[in-house]
Amino acid sequence: MILGENERTADANRSAFAAAGVAVVNVMSSPGAGKTTLLCEVFARLAPELRVGVIEGDIETAIDADRLAATGVPVALINTANGFGGECHLDATMVRSALERLALDDLDLVVIENVGNLVCPAEFDVGETARLIVYSVTEGEEKPYKYPVMFRSADVVAINKVDLLPHLDFDIDAFESNLRGVNPAAAQLRTSARTGDGIEAICGWFRSVVEAHVQVPTPHDGDE
Amino acid sequence: MILGENERTADANRSAFAAAGVAVVNVMSSPGAGKTTLLCEVFARLAPELRVGVIEGDIETAIDADRLAATGVPVALINTANGFGGECHLDATMVRSALERLALDDLDLVVIENVGNLVCPAEFDVGETARLIVYSVTEGEEKPYKYPVMFRSADVVAINKVDLLPHLDFDIDAFESNLRGVNPAAAQLRTSARTGDGIEAICGWFRSVVEAHVQVPTPHDGDE
Helix, strand or coil: CCHHHHHHHHHHHHHHHHHHCCEEEEEECCCCCCHHHHHHHHHHHHCCCCCEEEEEEECCCCHHHHHHHCCCCCEEEEECCCCCCCCCCCCHHHHHHHHCCCCHHHCCEEEEECCCCCCHHHHCCCCCCEEEEEEEHHHCCCHHHHCHHHHHCCCEEEEECHHHHHHCCCCHHHHHHHHHHHCCCCEEEECCCCCCCCHHHHHHHHHHHHHHHCCCCCCCCCCC | CCHHHHHHHHHHHHHHHHHHCCEEEEEECCCCCCHHHHHHHHHHHHCCCCCEEEEEEECCCCHHHHHHHCCCCCEEEEECCCCCCCCCCCCHHHHHHHHCCCCHHHCCEEEEECCCCCCHHHHCCCCCCEEEEEEEHHHCCCHHHHCHHHHHCCCEEEEECHHHHHHCCCCHHHHHHHHHHHCCCCEEEECCCCCCCCHHHHHHHHHHHHHHHCCCCCCCCCCC
16 A cells, blocks of 8 residues: 555544544554453453444454453454455554444544554554554563664553563563663553553553543633 | 565575575564574574574664674674665565675575564565474464464474463463464474573474485486
């Protein structure tokens, strides 16, 4: 896909999201960093207060879509192997194709779980409000420098699976410093879906994205 | 790059490798699965018997190239951010560009460490003899079904970081069964660079690739 074409479709998606008053978070990571498990925990906590919908991107299978749907949220699955050439990322057109399967007007937040890939998804604006990168502590300290496009694009990075830290040689302070070197503006949260560490913090971040996005009605002078 | 063009260049690479009598292994994985650490251990053991060279693919940085060069092997680094559009994989043309920096005639084995990505590298033949996928046990049991193109293309899969198994919910038997479901022909080895588990087995696999590839001189009748 030509990137200019993608930008136009991303802008159309952005308009559709704005018209529905819905905030959209694009969630990206390497394969197996724990996106789906983390999102299941987050949705369980956000469900009573926010109406959440999901766009799930995978090359093949409905494994992750089924797990997320089990939390009670509506899920629109995009398998890139079906009609999208087995693409390694979601683009704006694919996301657009999923919108008709989500009742946007009934939602506060749409979470897009992108294809597991620390490279290509970063290059495609899909019309999102914010970007969350999930990074597993098993992946090493140096990756912000090796995958800078992805890490530069993040609004927040969930440093995940911190329950494994006692069993790894991973220096989390060094990773956080490397990440600041590449993207000083990104918020950093330490998380573990297994122990619950940081889950409330990441829920707080999701809430803040929705609140910042809410259309505040313009005050007017009434009819005096 | 057009795939037909890639195939032609891959064939040219294959001819160059055959002419030099060198076997070539393309090593692929997700980011952080442990390719570089595993290869450092393998090279330390193979060095006394085999002449090994490396083509290192990364989007940016010489971090992995420097680690591998420290084992004493010659390394030709390809940074895809320099002149290759920051590509998320190596293709045959990139590998070709590295060949002039390796003295192929002085080598028995070239190891190509591909960009960390479980999707795109699988689609590009670079002229290799065999493919090794390194998979970390932290990545979950279901990935062979979610990333079938990669797993189908493997000759051998190193199921890595098995030292972490006591701290994970990962069901290694289920993973191996899923992998057999997608690719029944692939050899499966359990490895850990940290404990040394399976390193001798993977060295044995590298040796077998080199031995199978050695050009046996065609017997001839002499000049009687």
